[in-house]
Amino acid sequence: MASSDDLSGKRALVTGGCAGIGLAIVRAYRAAGARVAVLDRQAASDAFRAELPDVPVFACDVADPDDVRKGFDGAADALGGLDAVVANAGISQNCPTLDLDFAGWRKVMSVNLDGVFLTAHEAGRRMAASGGGSILLMASMYGVVAAPERLGYCVSKSGTVMMAKALAVEWAKLGIRVNALAPGYVRTPFVDDLVARGRLDPVKLEARTPIGRMIDPTEIADAARFLVSDAARAVTGQVFGVDGGWTANGYL
């Protein structure tokens, strides 16, 4: 029986791995025995370098096709190939739709949808040539249920959910599994920023969540580790919710 805690021998790439959920995934994959590389538009901090000296970080804007190709080349060279790829990089967008202009719409689409497509496509091309692998796309519970003043975010994440399903059914014959993760509110710099700008009320939000609290990044990383592990070898085309019960809850 395969263990969801064992990624030994696997070579993994995580986009947006310098902070938040991506960083928690990098830590979890390493602790499970994987070798990991990161693509991120921000440079690794001194703290990252001190904690994770063996994790190469390649400068990359996931919305730029050349950056993504070069980042994958660097990561695949450094690790000797790729068995797991996590398309995690994403941005939030929180603004009334009547105030959303076309540039704002394009911005969230370019990172959250074009970036996920470019990452998954580059991963799929390489895994098809090497005999398979596992791809994980970071969606959100807002790819499954809607919220006001987040039109671009919700649409980009629902597109990510469908991308996981469509790629899963197309690439299964190539030995490539594709799944999506759909977190609820996770305490990361991404959410801290919304709270600081008064765009999110943590008290209301925790009251609305059946488990009564936000999710910890390590709890997303635990699911991300399972989904790329051999324990999930029959799991593909799924949307895996880690939302403390939010999407199941039809009440206050």
Ligand SMILES: NC(=O)c1ccc[n+]([C@@H]2O[C@H](COP(=O)([O-])OP(=O)(O)OC[C@H]3O[C@@H](n4cnc5c(N)ncnc54)[C@H](O)[C@@H]3O)[C@@H](O)[C@H]2O)c1
């Ligand atoms: N935090 C939450 O509550 C939450 C909930 C559901 C889904 N998500 C999703 O999880 C993912 C990670 O979110 P987070 O909360 O850790 O965010 P974060 O802002 O804390 O970290 C995001 C990381 O991605 C990088 N990044 C952003 N844009 C990039 C780009 N264009 N190219 C390369 N790297 C880029 C950032 O530099 C950073 O290292 C996102 O896709 C987000 O939509 C987050």
